[in-house]
Amino acid sequence: MPLHGVTRLGYVHARVTDLSAAKGHYGSTMGLYPVHETPTSVYYKGWDEWDHHSVVLEEGGVGVVKLGFKVNDPGDLDGIEAAARTFGVSVERMSAGENLEVSDGLRMVTPSEHVVEVYHSMTAYGTEVGTHNPEVFPRHLVGVGAPRIDHALITAEDVKGMDRFFHDVLGLYASERVVTSLDDDADYIGTWMTAGNTVHDIAIIGGPNGKLHHFAFELADWAAIKHAGQLFAMDDVPVDVGPTQHGITRGETIYFFDPSGNRNEVFSGGYVAYPDRPTVNWTPEQLGKGIFYIQRELNERFTSVLT
Template sequence: MGVMRMGYAHVKVTDMTEAKNHYNGTMGLYETHSDVTPDGAKRVFYKGWDEWDHHSVVLEEGGVGVVKYGWKVEHEADIDDIEAKARTFGLTVERMSKGDNPEIGDGIRFVTPSEHVFEVYHQATAVGTEVGTHNPEVFPRHLVGIGVPALDHSLITTGDVGTMERMLSDVFGFYATERVQTSLDDDHECVGTWMTSNNQIHQMAVIGGPQGKLHHFAFRLEDWNSVGRAADLMTMDDVPIDIGPTRHGITRGQTVYFFDPSGNRNEVFAGGYLAFPDRPTNVWTVDQLGKGIFYHDRELNERFTTVLT
């Protein structure tokens, strides 16, 4: 299968105390480890209650934006396969050793055409879900805050969406479930793509913009009611909401966009249809992008198109 899922998003925050209040107290993530980098920056590692690997979110004090993404593959041999494909694509690949990332095994690292750092690995320390695997309950009794189950996806920006789409396809075996194009003609320019390797509606989305920037990273929720409850809790905790609760036309997901205390945009996301490699790609034209992103309002707010970290 190759890439199974996004294993972790590693992001920077300006103040670790404020960040921990947000990601633990409001989002309900579980802290699994903390340390200090060789440069003296504080780091904290988190997982959602329904995740079994050691961590899915890493916070590093000292700025804003994304440091890197980790991608977990199904088999050890998939690492070599992706390395070969990355080199064929023209990327410079380096090996990473077990322990470079706490509780993560050997793998590879490369910089994408969008200037984001991707790491690929197979082994991660399994710590188990919060409900276990033997006659498990449907959720933990004592959830904190929103109680997000898991990391879901991310949206990044690049000056050349088409090249990034080809990289994700050629190197990772991803396919586009949704795409925004300048026209429906065969010689279209792609200005946005939503891509996955499995039945998840998207694992990585890419839109036009500055190189190396983070638009948002998202957490999975179950349904509309969970999204609405999340918005209520954000209001209780004075979390700045960008927009929502609302719905996407692209992916059909239900959503709230909001900001962590450092200004990194988060999302809670529910719904969406099942993806399959042989399902025709949904194509949106630029003139309908407002409806595609915010189905009810049918227009983009200024923050959504201008605030990046």
């Protein structure tokens, strides 16, 4: 069980420059379900997500507003708050309802200047197939029909410090890392961390503080990745890289951009992670193969475009 009861990444709040265009992308192309709207925001969920929402878009700029992680039990918040204060990050209690349909919890500012929230419950909305004799997918999926959010990747000036933060405060563990060497005191170029058995809930790579590289949606398999790529061609979605496969995580992938320039990913595959599995380490000369296993090289846009 995770150290402090964190179960998974629960939500991503992101900024967009044009809410109408964003709704076309996330609603019509990605096939997310809108569950609540205001004049300046829209809340979405995937068809196989139980909770009220997993993606919130706020009009006014680009990039990440905050990330939310769900814990098992309200009592887990006390342990996380104590760990955050020991670690030395800013932490405050948030009241139920500060986030729509979200319980009370904690709000922290990480060493990388990202806002991370932790909560224990969200209003149940239900999946599209229900919990009684369900079908394996909804008959009338729209577009890609993404079932759920999978992970986010952010940048930080001190990757090793962020690895420590997510481990010591939230109880995540690293499934894979890119390290400067195989020495015990090596620095980290990137880290992929999980709260449970998925290969990663959050990843951090070197870069400026406070930035978003991408957030990703889970798809079922390689065929679904290919189908998503076909839909991106139909809808003129700008594709960054793919379809291809990662060496790190072994996931199958396409990276692409929403109309505001935020990078998204569709991701499938990977492997089952567990805390007693040794962390996989990659060294810098193999980074291209680690990120894009088939092409074995990075393009300039992938490493430089952040929001």
